[in-house]
Amino acid sequence: MISALELDSSQNLSGFSTVLGQYGIRHRISESSGRQVVWVAQQADVAQVQHVYQQFQNGQYDEVLKTVTKPAQQNGEATRWLLLLEFSRSPVTLLLVLVCLVVALITQLGDQLAIVGLFTFLEVTHIQQDMLLSMPDGQPWRMITPVFIHFSVLHIAFNMLWLWELGRRIEQSQGSLAVLFLVFVIGLASNIAQAIAVKGGFFGGMSGVIYGLLGYCWLWNLLRPKEAFAINKGVVFFLLLWLALGYSGVITLLGFGAIANTAHASGLVAGLVIAVVFVALTKTLEIFRK
Numbered sequence: 001m002i003s004a005l006e007l008d009s010s011q012n013l014s015g016f017s018t019v020l021g022q023y024g025i026r027h028r029i030s031e032s033s034g035r036q037v038v039w040v041a042q043q044a045d046v047a048q049v050q051h052v053y054q055q056f057q058n059g060q061y062d063e064v065l066k067t068v069t070k071p072a073q074q075n076g077e078a079t080r081w082l083l084l085l086e087f088s089r090s091p092v093t094l095l096l097v098l099v100c101l102v103v104a105l106i107t108q109l110g111d112q113l114a115i116v117g118l119f120t121f122l123e124v125t126h127i128q129q130d131m132l133l134s135m136p137d138g139q140p141w142r143m144i145t146p147v148f149i150h151f152s153v154l155h156i157a158f159n160m161l162w163l164w165e166l167g168r169r170i171e172q173s174q175g176s177l178a179v180l181f182l183v184f185v186i187g188l189a190s191n192i193a194q195a196i197a198v199k200g201g202f203f204g205g206m207s208g209v210i211y212g213l214l215g216y217c218w219l220w221n222l223l224r225p226k227e228a229f230a231i232n233k234g235v236v237f238f239l240l241l242w243l244a245l246g247y248s249g250v251i252t253l254l255g256f257g258a259i260a261n262t263a264h265a266s267g268l269v270a271g272l273v274i275a276v277v278f279v280a281l282t283k284t285l286e287i288f289r290k
Contacts, residue, residue, distance in 0.1 A: 144191065167183070190270065
C-alpha cells in the first residue's frame, strides 16, 4: 500500500472514506502515534485522493454525504449527486463529448456525406471510388474539425470513453483552459500530420487527441510525480498496445476499419512535447516565486 495522506487523529474521516468509496478508490485508513494515514493500492490514486480531500474539507460533498447516510435504496440519489459534481468540475471535457455526439448524430456516423464534408480536413468536391478532394479558401476551421467526426458506434464509444477519462483528470487538476489548449493544439498537429500522410484523404476521430492527452499525462507524471494525474498504468499499456496493433494492420484485418495511425503517433508526440514545455514553464514560475 502507498501512503496518500497523513492527518491528525482528531479528524473524523468516515465521511471522507465514504466519498473515496463512491469514486471506487481502494483504500484503508490506519492510526498510529496520534496520526491517521490514508493508504491506497496504486500510485496513480495518490493525487486524486489528495484532490478529493481538499474538496471534502471545503464542504463540497456535504449534500452527497447526507444522502449516502440514508437507507440503501436512496444511494442512487447519492450517485447522481456525484455524477453531477463530476460533470460540473469538467465542463470543457463534457462539452467536447457532447459536440462529438451531436456531430455523430447529424452526420449519421459518416453516412451523410454532404454534412460530413463540412467537417473534413479538405472539402469534398467530387465523390468517386478514390474520393477526390480540394483545399477550400477561407475555411481554417477544417484543420481542427475532423476530430469531431466518427464513423461507427464502436469508434465514437471508444473515443468518448478515453476523452472523458483523460480530459476530466487534466481539467480537474489544471483547469478548463489547459484541457482546451491541449485538445486544440494536439488536434491541429494530428490532423495536419494525417492529412500529409494520406495526401488529404478522408479521415476523422478524436483518437489522435486522446493519444496526445495520454502522452501528456504520462510524461507529466514522470516529471512532476507530486502532482501526478490518477492514471492507471494499465490504461497507458492498453492504448500503446492499440497503437502498435494499428501499425501492424491487425485491427483493420479484424474488421474495425482503417486506422489513422499517423494521427495517433503525431498526437502522442505532440502531447509529450507540450508536457515538456508545461513542466519547464511551471519550474520557471516556481523559481521566480521564490
